[in-house]
Amino acid sequence: MTMKLTAHLTLAVLFLAAPCAFAQDAAPDTTALPLDTVPPGSVSGLTAVDYVDNSDEGDRIEISWQASPDDGAGEGDVVSYQLWRSENAGADWDSLGVAGAGQTRYLDETATPGTEYHYGVAAYDGTSYSERVSAGPVVGRANLFQMTRLAVLVLMLVFFGMVLTFTKLAERGADLFVRRIPGLNAIEEAVGRATEMGRPVLYVPGIGEIDNIMTIASLTILSHVAKITARYETPLIVPTARAVVMSAAEEVVKEAYAEEGKPDSYNPDNIRYLSDAQFAFAGAVNGIMLREKPAANLYLGAFWAESLLLAETGFEAGAIQVAGTAMVSQLPFFVTACDFTLMGEELYAASAYLSREPKLLGGLKGSDWMKVLSIALMALGVILYYVNQESGFVAWFFTQ
């Protein structure tokens, strides 16, 4: 203990004494040196332009200049560059910031969009400033179109073009091939098993909102499942976590029962809103699994951390389980605890396959061929890289 205290005190004394020691050593040298009364050379080529990038809101101005002749050369005594900004045509300069020696660029991120600015820069050698060079006026404007996003636009146009073409083809009755998704057989088997056992089917459309594409795909599959349960007169329980999803699910199930000619078998009490709270919803669904003992649990839609809670309880309850989600982080849990899992895009493919709806088919075929295009672009990128790494086109390809 005493040793430690002594060590700390020694360190503290050394730390406090060090600046004094340096000051005592340095003092005579400073007084001996003559003051540098010659200001450094001015900067040249000062420009101030509206900065453009992907998130440009017009609040950034890029200032660049050519270094002072005394920065790294000449007297070599430039220590920094002082920047000023003026909103009054070069009068009333306000200090903006400092750039270090060797720097020739400064980004003003505090500009007000639409305001006219002048900028001034002077080199500083520690004692005096060079003559201030100014540039302007410049106005920061939010850019309507980002040229750096041109590749996004082109790819989007190509993708939408493919989707629209395939949609039109589907509408005209063209036979667009979509391979059968193995998980769909599993859904039908699960419903069949529940019918044989005289127990209900539980269909959980996830906890996503109605604007979530997974929820929409899930409702399409729900329609297919509801038709089968209507045909077999098997009770179908649909717990939901969002009010709007509940109302959409009601419509879907009701319509499916009507289409199968069994409108009287539809039970609105089985389409339930439980809770918006994630784990309250999971707890309530777990309760349904254990109390109403569904023989088939179908989890199709957007799921988060509740996925394993649901799938594990369903597994314990002995139900046959089929899951499907595009939430990559939750897929491992479904793969582990369920009998079959529709992975990622299979969920969307399943809804297109079942409904044969032209828009869904068009979307699926469009994204299929987008994958082919992606592979081709990647291969092209690799070839270009090896052919000529220095080419400007290659650089453009990889940056755009």
Place this chain on the structure above:
Amino acid sequence: MTFIWTTIGALLTLSIYSFLYKDNPFYKFAEHLVVGVSAGYYLVIYYFNFIHPNVFSPVFLLRLGDEPISFFGFHWWMALIPGVLGILLYTRFFPKVAWVGRYALAVYVGGYAGLGISPVMQARVIEQLRANALSVAGVEDPFATMTNVGLGVVIFAVVAYLLIVKRNLGARNWLGKVAVIVVSAVVGYAGYLVLTLISNAGVVSLTNILLVVGLLGTLTYFFFSMKHTGALGGLARVGIVFLMVGFGASFGYTVMSRISLLIGRVSFLLHDWLHLID
């Protein structure tokens, strides 16, 4: 007073955990309580997080205040548009005008999709394409360590098993199964050696080959316009292997984070409630 609330929290926690044994009245009580409380809680949360700042505040407060003209660059009356669209969603309770609510839903879904497409195309398509194309050209060989050598052999052995050995041997007895495993490992190791030689020659990185093969395989698996037979089927099987390896890693990672949640609850019981640990 704090002790009472802590005790209630602890008893509810224990009630929820009692589900691990089996469904029982304590769990049922806690479940119904949390469902009921959350419904009321979210009503208040939705009001104060969405309706109050986005509709009520700009329309009723800013308009009457000293600076009534604009709110984030928009005029106050613009806040009425989403407000009215939100109210339209309730028309579903009146069957005759229920169709009006679809317009609100269309704006909601369409706006969300429109705002989302461009960033998704940039982040999930273009950036990934660029990263993958560039990675092929890397010469770094992370297979220098023994761990990575082991991983490489396992991955290639699995791929070899799926593509070559499984089809040709068709083993049914235990001897055949052992042979399948041995041949898979030999083929896998041979594949690894060949790629390491290429890699050492500085032509291409082994890891990057794995990356690109995994990407191509996975994309092929999610290609729905053709039947998965022949070469396409083989590549799709490679894709599923990569997916499963990824899922395994993700599973382990997430289980660890769930364990930390359990630790949090146990800490609440033992520290906050019973004061048994510091």
